[in-house]
Amino acid sequence: MSKPLEGIKIIDFTHVQAGPACTQLLAWFGADVIKVERPGSGDVTRSQLRDIPDADALYFTMLNSNKRSLTLDTKTPEGKEVLEKLVKESDVLVENFAPGALDRMGFTWERLNELNPKLIVASVKGFSDGHHYDDLKVYENVAQCAGGAASTTGFWDGPPTVSAAALGDSNTGMHLAIGILTALIGRGQTGRGQKVAVSMQDSVINLCRVKLRDQQRLDRVGYLEEYPQYPHGEFSDVVPRGGNAGGGGQPGWVLKCKGWETDPNAYIYFTIQGHAWEPICRALGKPEWISDPNYATAQARQPHIFDIFATIEAWLADKTKYEAVDILRKFDIPCAPVLSMKEIANDPSLRASGTIVEVPHKERGTYLTVGSPIKFSGLKPEITGSPLLGEHTDEILSELGYSKDQIANLHTSRSV
Ligand code: COA
Numbered sequence: 441m442s443k444p445l446e447g448i449k450i451i452d453f454t455h456v457q458a459g460p461a462c463t464q465l466l467a468w469f470g471a472d473v474i475k476v477e478r479p480g481s482g483d484v485t486r487s488q489l490r491d492i493p494d495a496d497a498l499y500f501t502m503l504n505s506n507k508r509s510l511t512l513d514t515k516t517p518e519g520k521e522v523l524e525k526l527v528k529e530s531d532v533l534v535e536n537f538a539p540g541a542l543d544r545m546g547f548t549w550e551r552l553n554e555l556n557p558k559l560i561v562a563s564v565k566g567f568s569d570g571h572h573y574d575d576l577k578v579y580e581n582v583a584q585c586a587g588g589a590a591s592t593t594g595f596w597d598g599p600p601t602v603s604a605a606a607l608g609d610s611n612t613g614m615h616l617a618i619g620i621l622t623a624l625i626g627r628g629q630t631g632r633g634q635k636v637a638v639s640m641q642d643s644v645i646n647l648c649r650v651k652l653r654d655q656q657r658l659d660r661v662g663y664l665e666e667y668p669q670y671p672h673g674e675f676s677d678v679v680p681r682g683g684n685a686g687g688g689g690q691p692g693w694v695l696k697c698k699g700w701e702t703d704p705n706a707y708i709y710f711t712i713q714g715h716a717w718e719p720i721c722r723a724l725g726k727p728e729w730i731s732d733p734n735y736a737t738a739q740a741r742q743p744h745i746f747d748i749f750a751t752i753e754a755w756l757a758d759k760t761k762y763e764a765v766d767i768l769r770k771f772d773i774p775c776a777p778v779l780s781m782k783e784i785a786n787d788p789s790l791r792a793s794g795t796i797v798e799v800p801h802k803e804r805g806t807y808l809t810v811g812s813p814i815k816f817s818g819l820k821p822e823i824t825g826s827p828l829l830g831e832h833t834d835e836i837l838s839e840l841g842y843s844k845d846q847i848a849n850l851h852t853s854r855s856v
Contacts, residue, residue, distance in 0.1 A: 443470025443819060448624070451476060451526055451533040452507060455483045457580070457606060458564045458640060459536035460503040461613030466532075466620065467506035468812050468821035474526070474836055475504060475827065479511040479854060482829040495803040496826065502809045504826040505799060510837075511830035511856050514545050518855040523547070525840045527555045532620055536564035538577045549635050559633040560623040564612050568639040578640055583608025587644020592651045594681045596669065601681070612643040650687050654679045666691060671743050686711055691742065693749050694778060697761040707778040708761045710752060710768075712745075714738050719771035724755050794820065801825040830856070 448471040452463040460475075460483070467473040477483055485499040513519040527533065533552060535542055542548070542563075552561050566578020567586070576582075584590050584602045594601030605611075619636040627633055645652075654664055655678070663675050666689055667682045686692035692711035699706040712720060717736075721729040729735040734744070741748060756764050761777035768775045779787070785808055790796040797811040802825065812821040833856050837847045850856045 443821075445470035448472065448532065449530040450474065451523075451530050453533060453535040453537070453542075454564075455536065456485055457499075457503055457609035458612045459534055459616075460485075461606075461610040462562075462564070462616040462620070463507065463534050463613075464503055464505055465614070465617050465812070468823065469819065471532075473507040474530075474832070475507045475509045476512050476514070476523070476526075477509060477829060479513055479830070479856060482509070482511065486829060492804060496801070496828070498807060501801055501804065501807055501826040505809060505823050507827055508832035508836060509827035509830055510833050512833075513855050514547075516853065516855045518850055518853055520546060522837065522840065522842075522850070522856070524555055526836075527552060527559060529840070530556070530559060531624070532560045532562060534562045534616070534620070539565055539575055553633065557632055558627060560620060560627065560636060561633065562616055562620050562623070562636040562638075564616055564638055564640065566640050568642055569637060571639070571641070573641075578608070580606055580608040580640075583612070583640035583644050586641045588648040588651055589644050592648065592679050592681060595683045596673070596681050598681070607644050607647055608640045611647060612638055612640045615643045615646070651679050665739075665742060668746075684709070690714070690774075691738070691745050692774075695749060695753050695756055697756045697764055698759055705778045705780045705783075706761055708756070708764050708768075708775050709778065710749070711774040712738075712741070712748070713774055716771075716773050717741075720773055723768055723771040723773060724752060726751070794823075797823045799823050799825045802828055 445466055448466070450463055450466060450471050450473045452459070452473045452475040454460050454463055454475075463471075463473045463475070475483070481487075483500055483504070485503065486496045488497055488499050490497045512522055514523050527547075549561055552559055565574065566576050566583060567573040573586070578586075581590075581602045584607055585600065587608065589607055590600035590602050593603055616636065616638045619638055623634050623636050658664055658675060658677070658679060663670050664679070665671075666685060667680060668685050669675055669680055669682075684692070684694045690711050690713040692709060694707045695710050697706045697708055718730050721727055721735075734740055735748075759767070765775055765777055784790060785796060787796065793815070794811040795813060796808060798806045798808055800806055807825075809823060811823045834847055837850065837856065838844075842850070847856075
């Protein structure tokens with residue numbers, strides 16, 4: 441099966457998570473992604489949180505599948521020359537260095553554009569260009585805090601809380617992938633490359649859109665009727681943390697199921713969506729609630745929503761989370777079990793769909809990773825193991841026209 445991005449060559453000058461997540465996605469879809477890494481050490485994640493001594497850590501292997509690895513010291517004259525050759529032959533350069541690092545290396549946007557006017561230069565930074573924090577180095581949780589996610593996540597009586605989901609890192613990488621693909625289509629129209637920049641703060645803000653909606657509603661009316669604070673609690677002038685309340689206007693909560701006393705994940709998420717109220721009452725054996733004026737509308741329910749959740753929890757007490765969902769799904773009630781990572785790793789449906797995949801690795805044996813969450817009718821991304829450090833250095837140099845002797849000299853000078 442041919443892959444849509446076949447023939448697109450990408451210089452992957454990324455590290456840690458945000459950039460690698462972007463280029464990995466493009467590699468799955470057929471791009472030739474050449475990961476450029478510092479000789480000797482490579483991407484810092486190769487050695488971070490190792491579970492097998494001396495083997496690439498899962499942090500690296502799970503973000504760098506389907507790529508080739510070229511070691512290159514881009515601060516030596518010889519290394520710079522190799523990079524220049526690569527730039528001339530490539531379609532995209534992706535980087536997520538600290539602000540100014542690429543410029544200090546001598547590869548400003550102007551220089552790259554001069555070397556290859558068709559090149560798309562894609563960058564991740566913590567904050568956007570011109571922002572008053574644009575000199576900062578940024579990691580995941582910093583972005584979650586600066587992007588509004590932390591102030592709106594957690595419980596009202598606790599501190600701002602970050603999410604386990606990589607809203608700052610992988611999410612920014614996904615935004616960048618969209619930017620790169622857009623620029624590639626644009627290049628088809630104009631023949632020219634361009635600079636594509638995504639900041640981690642902006643990417644988090646983009647996912648916190650509904651919280652900005654809520655800020656404006658709060659400014660206007662002084663309360664937010666779907667938050668647990670309504671109608672008994674107090675609102676200040678900023679969007680509060682709403683615990684596990686549903687963000688889209690449907691009240692919902694995480695509810696205990698059978699076994700919660702010993703199993704930290706024996707819970708379901710239960711949503712009380714307006715149109716599902718009748719089936720909910722039937723499923724719970726409470727048909728009298730359907731027409732009771734204290735329960736019949738969302739507005740009538742809100743003042744005692746936690747009593748309703750308590751009644752549902754009583755109904756759940758003798759059902760496992762899976763049994764509960766199996767009953768509720770028959771009534772078309774939006775709900776799901778709270779799944780642990782162990783359950784996700786072993787879920788047969790996720791294995792069958794290719795979302796959780798096992799891939800071979802030269803040093804580790806087989807490891808588990810997340811495959812493509814995007815499914816196509818005409819493409820089944822095949823996930824291959826991540827490259828060893830410098831595994832493809834000689835191969836790539838010879839593709840660039842270097843002779844065996846020249847390659848040997850580059851090794852001797854420690855430029856590759
Ligand atoms: N050859 C020679 N030098 C190399 C190189 C190579 N192949 N690859 C990297 N370097 C150099 C860089 O040029 C830089 O040198 P300089 O500081 O002298 O200019 C140096 O290595 C360190 O790079 P830097 O990006 O500053 O790494 P760091 O470990 O200090 O910071 C981050 C890490 C992630 C905080 C930082 O890169 C950053 O803020 N990136 C943007 C936001 C981001 O992506 N955050 C991470 C999300 S997972």
